[in-house]
Structure formats: structure tokens, C-alpha cells
Amino acid sequence: MASSLEDMIQSSGNIVDVLRNSKIGMYVYPVVAPEFTNWRSEQAAWRNSVVLYDQTHHMDEVTVEGPDAEAFLAHVGINDFSNFSLNRAKHFVPVTPAGHVIGDHIIFRLAQDKFLTVGRAPTSNWIMFQAAIGKWNVKVSHDPRSDSRPDGKAIYRTHYRFQIQGPDADKIFEKINGGPVPDVKFFHVDTINIGTRRVQALRHGMAGAPGLEIWGPYADKSYIQSTIEQAARDVGVDLHKVGARAYSTNTVESGWIPSPLPGIYTGDGMMKDYRQWLKEDSYEAAGSIGGSFVSDNVEDYYTNPFELGYGFYIGWKKDDFIGKDALTKMKGGKNRKKVTFEWNADDVMKVIESSFRPGEENYKWIDFPQPNYASSTADMVMQGDKMVGMSMFNGYSFNERCMLSLGVVDDSVEEGDVLEMVWGEPDGGSAKTSVEPHKQTTIRVRVSPTPYSTEARTNYADSWRTKGS
């Protein structure tokens, strides 16, 4: 029986086959109720009033502390650390020696020699591995995400984590804090009062709306949540808790791609050691690839930081960090660029309607509001016969009244171009448990800016008919 990712790769022939047929099921936003009100109203609330995201359960947390903590993390991530003062957070991105993105976390500097990083497993695993093989004087501790299917069992975490977001958010903060909230700069941390607690708060924001991310001991979760909800009632603000179904769609409006395939399946030396260190039940080994794009070469699913819009994070002045040489070379090259794909509504209807024809083969069901059916998604985006892009994360937006996805396109593709996305998997669908039998079709997508905005849609509204058909 395989015991490491490397063993699996050696015995499988092709890791893409393994990942495309993973039995792990949907990648879900766990523990939180599917809906508190309904997912349409929850989506509308983050644009029109205010929402409470419960981010307690869906992310790993890694704590790195010790005299070498800063040096270690500056070595592992591509980010500039020169301006990483206390009470600040960054979007931390590690890459492989070949320059491929592994994942990303939010990293908080809690003390001079203590950092907390929060996000999906690939970055956690890489940090832990790097600490294990290096000679850094650091202590790393790991709190993995909550069980995807608790099934009535109690869930315990180290921290609760909430985000309060939306145009009315500041009214709640002022009420909770008993006065104006400190004018914290974006991605800076301060403390605010919540009832009897003094709580750390990160100034965050989605599409320009004000917001704070707060965290503290898990035992305080109910107290903090009820205090926030009471404050909202007191100031007459329509606070919506966001359920698991709506949560994962907020990013299609804001433009962050949460799920690039970690670029760790290839490479020798340290990369091979890493794959021997990763167990068969790790995210990297047990996770799944979904979508129409099938390549024998797993590297075709990788992305680099320039493609995902992270180029400006890079700390070029650092003496060294993992991937520096590779990124230096990539910098001058032709990189793809991140875009939003706006899905043609008629084509979406065509897909749905196919599941209303008894006795006929259906297209892949588009589930609402979140059609992703794998840990990482890769749908082919075509210009004629040429693949010019990859759709990587999708979702329906009731705010925009359309299905959107995020992905990358060749440099030659322009905003406004109408391309064809291949929807569904070849050969009747893979063996993933999240996939029902289906046949493939195409959906026209219009290349739009990231983040997607109403302006873009309005401006492009006429061009569907002219360019699309």
C-alpha cells in the first residue's frame, strides 16, 4: 500500500490520472451551516449591508516562532519582508525551486519572533517540511482545518475567526468598540473591544467595502458571535451570517483564486524528498483535479506568481529565497494573466436544460451557487482550436446575476474577447465521486477584468450578441 505521495506517483504511472479520479469528494467549507437565510440574500448582503463570515473551520493555521522565524519565513515565501512590521499581515506566497506556486496563506506577525499563517493545506505542509529539513531555530505548530463531515461529533480548534464585511460594517464596529474603530490601514492589525474581550482585528476588505477579520480563543466563539449579532440589532443593521453554500462564491467577485494545483508533483532533490514526506492522505496526494483540461503532464496545471497577480509581492532584494532564480527568469518571459470569465447565460441554460430530458445524456450539472467539484479546477478555455486559458474557480453571483469564473489566459487574449470554455470531463466523466455521468459541451465566456465589476458587465453588455454568436 502506498505510504507517500512519491510512492503513489511511482506506482500510478501518471499522477494526473490519480488526482482526476480521486474519491475524496467535494472540497467543502466545513461545519458552518449551508444557509442561515438563503444563499441569494447572503450574497446580496455582502454588497448591500453587512455579512458575518465564520472562517473558523475551513483553513489550516500554522504558528512559527523562534529567533529564526522571520529569516525562515522570508526564505520560504517570495514576499518582501523588509516592511513586515508588527501588527501587520501579508499575503504569503511560497513557490517551488522551479517557481511554481504552492499555495498562499495570510500571515500575521504576532510578535517580533512569532508569526501565524492561515490558509489551505499545501502551504502549511510546505512550511512544516521546510522547518523539518532546515537548520532554522524555529518551532512550528499546526492546527489543521476542521473535519469536512463532523456527523455529530464535536469540533475543536485553536482559534475562532470571523470576518465582518460590507458597507454597514463600520456601524457595527463602532457599537461593539464603544466608539470609533482605530483607523487601521489595509492589512494592518489593531485591537478592538468586543464585549469584555480585547480582540485582534485585521483591516480587510473585499471590493472596497470596509471589513475586519477578528480572531481569538475558540472557547470565546459563541460569546464573540452573539456580541456582534446583538450590536447589529442595536444599531439596526441587517447583518447576514453567510452559510457554507454562499461563502465560497465571494471570491469570484473579489478575484482571488483559492485553489491553484500546488506545483509539487515534479522536480528532483528537495521536491522528491518533499513528496516522500507527504503522506498518502495529505491534501496533495488525496485531493482532486476536476474539469475538462486533461494533460499527461501535471506541470500543465501549475501556475506561477506572475500569472496569479502576485508578482509585485516578490522581495527581489532578499539575498535568497526558494524559487528566486526561477522567478528571475520567468519575470521577463511571456506569462499568462489572471482574468474573470463571464459565462454566457444562454449556454448555462442549455447545460441545465439537458438535465430535463428523460432518456437523453446530460451535460455536467452546474450546481448553484458553487459548481466546483474538485480541490483544484481546470477547465479548458479555447479560442477556435487553440487552448488559450484555464478556468480555475467558478461560482454564481446573485449580485451580478451571472456565473463567473477566475482563471488565466495567454497574454494575447484581451478583455472583451469571447472564448469557449469546454464544460464537463471527457469520456463520460472521471471516477471522482463528485461527478455524475455526463457528456461535454461548450460554454461561451467573455474575458472580463479581475475583480469583476458591474461597470465591466455594463460596458460589455452589447458585445455578447455581436462577438458571441
Place this chain on the structure above:
Amino acid sequence: MASSLEDMIQSSGNIVDVLRNSKIGMYVYPVVAPEFTNWRSEQAAWRNSVVLYDQTHHMDEVTVEGPDAEAFLAHVGINDFSNFSLNRAKHFVPVTPAGHVIGDHIIFRLAQDKFLTVGRAPTSNWIMFQAAIGKWNVKVSHDPRSDSRPDGKAIYRTHYRFQIQGPDADKIFEKINGGPVPDVKFFHVDTINIGTRRVQALRHGMAGAPGLEIWGPYADKSYIQSTIEQAARDVGVDLHKVGARAYSTNTVESGWIPSPLPGIYTGDGMMKDYRQWLKEDSYEAAGSIGGSFVSDNVEDYYTNPFELGYGFYIGWKKDDFIGKDALTKMKGGKNRKKVTFEWNADDVMKVIESSFRPGEENYKWIDFPQPNYASSTADMVMQGDKMVGMSMFNGYSFNERCMLSLGVVDDSVEEGDVLEMVWGEPDGGSAKTSVEPHKQTTIRVRVSPTPYSTEARTNYADSWRTKGS
């Protein structure tokens, strides 16, 4: 502050308004994961292979024991008890003195003087109330359904409860039992071996497929489940666990209406006492009515046993039971009849497509696979200008490739008739949290048999175009 349902009725003016604007949210199938594989494949499995329903969490359990247990329950329910031997179960239906259905439970005779009943809260509450006001020598204990949103908290129940169902079910039972399963008659109970446990099993069945419902101490749940799953693997049967999203749709294929509004909001004497006994957080007081049908008279939402197909349960020979006089009068009257409504696919598409038009008003979202958005649903079904029926529970069936609902129609309506269901709520939608702002429209529905069958659909396939447009 209101403290009983009766107080709420007195202070509200009209209880229909209260229920139509309840803030309780969706009526969910709690604790169980939304999907184990995907809801389409889970639906297909109950027809084509075998499914494991986890029914541990969504129903109340009431235990009635004591010398008067049989006499008490025969008084409370309409059912014939003359043939209620040990090791047998019945579909237990209580009605009000006016003959209106309160709800229904499955009732098991566990011993000569001990019964277990299982189902939604209205029947539990009514049993407890009747025991409290009567002079019966019975002891009643109540285990309410699990929390709808556990949010990481541990859930404890008295029993686990599973149903294994589908054409391949017997292969699993034989493997588990270590030999042929006793040839139990429908709705009779026997015991089978599951690993080291001796377990009670009810012969159940949906649409003709074999099935068993098993239960036992909650502490055994994981052991029993893993033993069943291992047996399925051993015999090479593709057992699908059914998640919360698919579960509630099985009944649109099998024809049971789970959610009639309990007929307890009107009536004096004992009924008024009952409403004073029901607290403001009870199912009856806190629950919701959803749908297009709005009447000032709450009795317009009630049903009687003849309409729901329960007329043949009635123990006419019993000296007395609650509602006997009323049912005797109703028996000769013109009662509505239960049918399946097959929704017109083009009209369903029209509704969905309305949420793809930025800047325009949308119709009520049809959520998949379960569009119900209240504890009890009442959508008007029209023949021209005349309301001739009420749609009461809906769901999409991937097996049938169509949206179906169950409800009642006037006696004059015939199978094959194409009627118009009014979809969505008037005046932009009620204040229920499960409702997003929307406008009403109509969906054509074809009156079909209950249970709905492929034969029916096939035979009627041509008539859509002729009758429908």
C-alpha cells in the same frame, strides 16, 4: 412577550401572517453532510444500486409505555389497532376533533405495553399533550430531533437509525446477517445480525425496492455504519450514502407528503388548551408557511386523511378515537385527492433564466434538488381562474429528469390535466429569511399519479405540447 401559540394568535390578528413571515429559516435535514458523493448520483443509487439513509437526526422519537399504552394510542391516532401485533409497525396518523391531519409518525410496537413513534414534531407534541391531559396510565418520553445547525457542537440522540434501500440491498443484508435475511413482511419487524450486534429491522420499501430500517443505541452508530459499508465492499455493491441535499427529495418519487400544516390553529375547547400548552418556540408556533397560496383562513391550508391517501388506515370499528365523528361525516363528502405534479421543463427554465438578467426582477429561485423554503409549502394550482389544488412538497428527480411536487387537487381534476401553478409569493415575497426578493410567475404542471412513475411520464410525454401550450 408571547409565551404560547394561543397568545401569539391572539396578539397577531392572523396566524397565517405570522407563519408566512417566520424567521426560522429553511426546514433542513440536519447533521448529515450535504453530499457524500453528489446529489445526482445519490438519487440514481436509490433506484439503481443501493443507498444508506442516515435517519438518525431529522425526526423526533416518542416512547409510550404502560398498561394503557395501546388504548391511549388507539385513542390518539385514527389507525386500526386490532391487527397491531408485536414486531409490527404502522403509519400512525392523528387528527383533530374536526378531522384535520396533525401529522404522522411511524409507530413500532416494541412490547405488549411499549410503543416507539418516530417523525416530525407536530405528532410528538400532540401525543405528549394528550398524555398530559388524559387519565391514561402511560409514561411518555421524548427525544427531539437534532439541532438544525450544530456549528461544531456534539450531537447526542437516543438511537441511531439507518435505512438501506435499493435493488441491491438484499445482497448487503445477506452478507451482514451471515445468511439469508428473514423474509419479513412489509412493515413488520425482525432482528438481524450486524457484526457483533443483534439489531431490530423494519421491512420497508420505496417504490417496490427492498429495504430495511434498522435502529439501536446511538453509541453503536459508527460501528453499525462501518459494518454495513464494509459488507457492501465485500459483496461489490456500490453503496451510496445519501446526503442532506438528496435525502428530502426521495419522497417526491415515492409519494409521501411529509409536511402538511398541522390543523391545530383553530377550534375551541381542547384545541385552545393545546395552543396554550404549545410554547412560542414549538414547531407549530415558530414554523413557516411558504408558497403562493395566501388565505386569511388558516383552515384553508389543512388537509384531511382522505385527501392524503390515509383513509384506509381508519379503525372505524374502534369505539372512539379523536376525530371519529368528523371523519365519519367527511367520508361521504367530496374530498380532494393526492397527486404528483410534473413541472413543465420550459417553464422551470424560464424561472431559472430570470436570475441571469442583471437589473431585472427575478422569479423565486428554484433551488436544486430541493426548492421547498418553509416548514409547510402551499403553492396555488389553478385551472383557469379557479384554484383547484395545492402543491405541498417539491423536489427535482435526476432519475426522472424533472421537477416534481406532491399535493392535492379537487376531485374534478384528472390525471393528465395540465394546470398552472403559481410560483413564488405575492408582493415581492414574504419576510421569511429563506426568501429572496422576487416576483411571481406561473409554471405549468401536469397532473400525474402518486407515486410518480416512468410509465406515467412516458405515456404523457406527447400531451405537453398539445395540452400545455
